[in-house]
Amino acid sequence: MTSQSQQYKELSREEQVLQRIEKARSRKAKLKEERITLSHGSGGKATHTLIEAVFLEAFSNPLLAPLEDGAVLAANGGRLAFTTDSYVVSPLFFPGGDIGDLAVNGTVNDLAVSGSRPLWLSAGFILEEGFPVADLERIVASMAAAAERAGVQVVTGDTKVVQRGKADGCYVNTAGVGVIERPVELGVATARPGDAVIVSGPIGEHGITIMLARGELDIEAEVSSDTAPLNGLVERLLDAAPGVRGLRDATRGGVATICNEVARSAGVAVVVDEQAVPVRPEVRGACELLGIDPLYVACEGRLVAVVDGDQVDAALGALRSHPLGEGAAVIGRVKDDPPGLVLLKTSFGGTRIVDLLVGDPLPRIC
Amino acid sequence: MCLGIPGEVVEILDDRPDLAKVDVSGVRRAINIGLLENEKLEPGDWVLIHVGFALSKIDEEEAKAALDFLEGIGQAYADELAALAESRIE
Amino acid sequence: MRFVDEFRDAEKAQALAAQIAALCEPGRQYKFMEVCGGHTHTIYKHGLEDYLPESITLVHGPGCPVCVIPMGRVDDAIFIARQPDVIMTSFGDMMRVPGSNGAFFDANAQGADIRMVYSPLDSLKIARQNPDKRVVFMAIGFETTAPSSAMTVLRAKADGIENFSIFCNHVTIIPAIKAILDSPDLRLDGFIGPGHVSTVIGCRPYEFIARDYGKPLVCAGFEPLDLLQSIYMLMRQLAEGRSEVENQYTRVVPWDGNLKALQVIGEVMELRPYFEWRGLGFISHSALRVREGYAAFDAERQFLVPGVRVADPKACQCGEVLKGVLKPWECKVFGTACTPETPIGTCMVSPEGACAAYYNFGRFTRERVKEATRT
Numbered sequence: 090m091t092s093q094s095q096q097y098k099e100l101s102r103e104e105q106v107l108q109r110i111e112k113a114r115s116r117k118a119k120l121k122e123e124r125i126t127l128s129h130g131s132g133g134k135a136t137h138t139l140i141e142a143v144f145l146e147a148f149s150n151p152l153l154a155p156l157e158d159g160a161v162l163a164a165n166g167g168r169l170a171f172t173t174d175s176y177v178v179s180p181l182f183f184p185g186g187d188i189g190d191l192a193v194n195g196t197v198n199d200l201a202v203s204g205s206r207p208l209w210l211s212a213g214f215i216l217e218e219g220f221p222v223a224d225l226e227r228i229v230a231s232m233a234a235a236a237e238r239a240g241v242q243v244v245t246g247d248t249k250v251v252q253r254g255k256a257d258g259c260y261v262n263t264a265g266v267g268v269i270e271r272p273v274e275l276g277v278a279t280a281r282p283g284d285a286v287i288v289s290g291p292i293g294e295h296g297i298t299i300m301l302a303r304g305e306l307d308i309e310a311e312v313s314s315d316t317a318p319l320n321g322l323v324e325r326l327l328d329a330a331p332g333v334r335g336l337r338d339a340t341r342g343g344v345a346t347i348c349n350e351v352a353r354s355a356g357v358a359v360v361v362d363e364q365a366v367p368v369r370p371e372v373r374g375a376c377e378l379l380g381i382d383p384l385y386v387a388c389e390g391r392l393v394a395v396v397d398g399d400q401v402d403a404a405l406g407a408l409r410s411h412p413l414g415e416g417a418a419v420i421g422r423v424k425d426d427p428p429g430l431v432l433l434k435t436s437f438g439g440t441r442i443v444d445l446l447v448g449d450p451l452p453r454i455c
Numbered sequence: 456m457c458l459g460i461p462g463e464v465v466e467i468l469d470d471r472p473d474l475a476k477v478d479v480s481g482v483r484r485a486i487n488i489g490l491l492e493n494e495k496l497e498p499g500d501w502v503l504i505h506v507g508f509a510l511s512k513i514d515e516e517e518a519k520a521a522l523d524f525l526e527g528i529g530q531a532y533a534d535e536l537a538a539l540a541e542s543r544i545e
Numbered sequence: 546m547r548f549v550d551e552f553r554d555a556e557k558a559q560a561l562a563a564q565i566a567a568l569c570e571p572g573r574q575y576k577f578m579e580v581c582g583g584h585t586h587t588i589y590k591h592g593l594e595d596y597l598p599e600s601i602t603l604v605h606g607p608g609c610p611v612c613v614i615p616m617g618r619v620d621d622a623i624f625i626a627r628q629p630d631v632i633m634t635s636f637g638d639m640m641r642v643p644g645s646n647g648a649f650f651d652a653n654a655q656g657a658d659i660r661m662v663y664s665p666l667d668s669l670k671i672a673r674q675n676p677d678k679r680v681v682f683m684a685i686g687f688e689t690t691a692p693s694s695a696m697t698v699l700r701a702k703a704d705g706i707e708n709f710s711i712f713c714n715h716v717t718i719i720p721a722i723k724a725i726l727d728s729p730d731l732r733l734d735g736f737i738g739p740g741h742v743s744t745v746i747g748c749r750p751y752e753f754i755a756r757d758y759g760k761p762l763v764c765a766g767f768e769p770l771d772l773l774q775s776i777y778m779l780m781r782q783l784a785e786g787r788s789e790v791e792n793q794y795t796r797v798v799p800w801d802g803n804l805k806a807l808q809v810i811g812e813v814m815e816l817r818p819y820f821e822w823r824g825l826g827f828i829s830h831s832a833l834r835v836r837e838g839y840a841a842f843d844a845e846r847q848f849l850v851p852g853v854r855v856a857d858p859k860a861c862q863c864g865e866v867l868k869g870v871l872k873p874w875e876c877k878v879f880g881t882a883c884t885p886e887t888p889i890g891t892c893m894v895s896p897e898g899a900c901a902a903y904y905n906f907g908r909f910t911r912e913r914v915k916e917a918t919r920t
Binding site for chain 1: 458460462479480481482483484485504
């Protein structure tokens with residue numbers, strides 16, 4: 090008998106089952122559905138499976154493989170970051186912003202967390218026949234203002250119109266290019282035991298705002314989207330704490346999804362302290378009412394940073410000195426075991442896992 | 456499905472006395488209070504909300520009694536721990 | 546949050562845990578069943594088992610109304626959703642429950658219009674806003690939720706809404722508990738009784754459990770301290786040789802229940818002669834249907850549902866998990882063929898299902914994570 094099967098036999102029955110499950114989870118996921126469902130767009134397990142089974146299969150190359158928020162490209166002796174995002178939010182206008190703000194800030198943020206200085210955006214519009222020009226002008230004005238605030242320019246674009254009934258008014262895609270001037274190699278896969286996981290402010294505001302703005306739930310609350318360009322914040326952070334391993338823009342799937350991506354890609358455990366996670370009371374109230382966990386709710390102006398344990402104070406200081414990082418907090422630590430899992434120390438004092446969701450309780454939020 | 460949340464009654468709607476606005480941590484929603492018509496709810500009362508209906512009026516005295524009990528157990532435990540810490544057989 | 550945070554206090558939990566441990570007889574094992582799916586969810590979500598001694602095991606019961614719906618009824622609901630001009634509305638929990646040919650989510654991908662709602666009143670609103678559509682509400686839940694469905698039907702009638710109906714799958718808790726008590730496989734020491742069901746039916750209906758079966762039952766709230774205190778109360782009963790029904794959730798549960806709620810259920814609904822429960826088989830007088838007088842609001846009468854009985858897939862052991870005979874990880878397909886992403890049975894897909902709770906929240910060994918979570 091090999092020592093491995095000997096060890097397996099010595100484990101309790103429950104441990105044996107858990108080991109089998111970990112093996113099954115690490116196998117490549119197969120796409121079982123024949124049709125796309127809303128789950129595939131949620132950023133959770135179904136999305137990951139779709140990406141692996143369809144897109145990675147077809148496009149496989151080392152530049153795509155890290156699956157970070159942006160791709161890092163070498164060009165002419167320098168490095169560029171390149172990213173794209175599509176925006177299908179419904180409703181188009183909501184407290185705190187509109188689809189235009191999201192379209193600019195979202196792409197700027199993906200470039201910023203890749204370690205680059207965001208410079209140039211493209212903007213592609215898919216418009217529904219019958220969409221009011223006044224609404225389009227509003228959206229475009231928001232984009233112009235957001236671009237100016239972020240210090241980027243929209244340098245190219247495209248417009249298509251589809252028949253009434255498609256495109257739900259307006260869909261926007263933006264792609265962006267940034268220049269990587271620092272000698273950083275950012276990637277959450279380099280996280281190691283002892284690192285801290287920091288979030289730049291209260292979570293879940295965007296997702297809840299959209300949920301309430303849909304008007305289907307008849308809920309009123311003082312919440313508004315946190316959409317904002319984070320490039321200034323990132324600059325300050327990287328200046329103060331070069332020991333940042335990786336950065337992520339917390340959007341669909343929320344902070345929980347990012348922690349899972351850290352745990353899986355680095356093969357570490359991420360232990361989150363529930364009491365340390367900043368959540369506004371209104372977001373918490375709405376989540377309790379709807380039975381949703383704020384850890385999974387989308388943000389649009391928050392970043393998650395994995396930072397060398399020795400540089401936590403410097404990192405927090407830098408974030409908190411910036412208006413967009415006032416509420417920054419350490420929400421968790423990286424440990425070595427059990428690898429690939431995210432654990433939560435609940436405010437009650439017990440422990441549980443935080444896994445990826447399959448779908449998303451809040452569809453079409455960005 | 457068993458999801459029930461405590462909320463504070465903020466306003467009973469004039470034109471629809473079977474509806475009340477409740478507040479949960481700053482989030483407000485109109486809910487149906489028809490199942491509690493015998494309770495004569497008023498702003499300031501707390502109710503248990505379940506799928507848009509108030510199922511029960513929260514008895515604040517009972518809540519206080521429950522917390523007092525827990526407080527009592529907590530105190531007994533703290534006292535025990537303190538006694539343990541103080542007594543050392545060296 | 547008031548009436549919530551105070552009941553999640555870690556210090557009080559430690560104190561209660563010490564008291565519970567002190568009541569454990571050396572060498573004796575204790576098994577308590579928590580009936581409500583909501584309790585299963587709380588236990589795992591807050592990591593309650595960290596506070597219990599090794600000798601106390603919590604067994605998860607059949608109180609998850611989504612979990613007990615047989616596949617045939619899901620198929621019937623999808624059949625209704627596929628009829629022309631129908632908008633089906635449902636709580637979010639049902640969206641991924643597998644029928645023979647996929648779940649609600651898949652039906653949407655194939656062209657049906659099935660929408661998530663938070664309340665049956667939201668469904669009625671959709672009916673008002675879409676007079677040319679037939680709007681159906683998938684009514685599920687125990688006695689907790691039945692009054693809300695009934696009230697909505699009454700409001701629809703009062704307002705003259707003609708395009709609204711409910712597909713009634715409400716089930717009742719007492720027959721389920723009785724099925725557990727009569728099952729030869731289980732040796733339980735007591736029950737953590739339903740919380741919100743009891744706000745409607747009160748605590749009296751459980752008296753037969755203590756009186757005829759000699760098992761103590763404590764009606765419990767849904768915050769982790771409520772559950773811990775209920776376990777403490779059960780242990781006290783056992784230590785003192787008592788077997789009674791007690792109410793821990795006194796701030797919400799009235800001993801006599803909610804008369805008005807029972808009245809509206811009685812007005813709109815009646816007991817079915819029998820109903821099939823996943824895993825527990827056919828149980829008589831265990832579910833509700835819409836009365837003749839409200840036929841216009843009964844989706845089963847408005848649409849001729851196929852009503853085909855569909856057996857669970859061979860691999861599915863949901864029935865045994867629901868009865869508490871198997872722990873989730875003891876099911877042969879748990880975590881491998883049956884996962885939240887690819888569920889075979891309802892226990893894995895409902896947020897209150899024991900398998901979903903264990904997989905999503907509890908899938909680790911305590912020893913291994915002690916080191917990781919030590920502060």
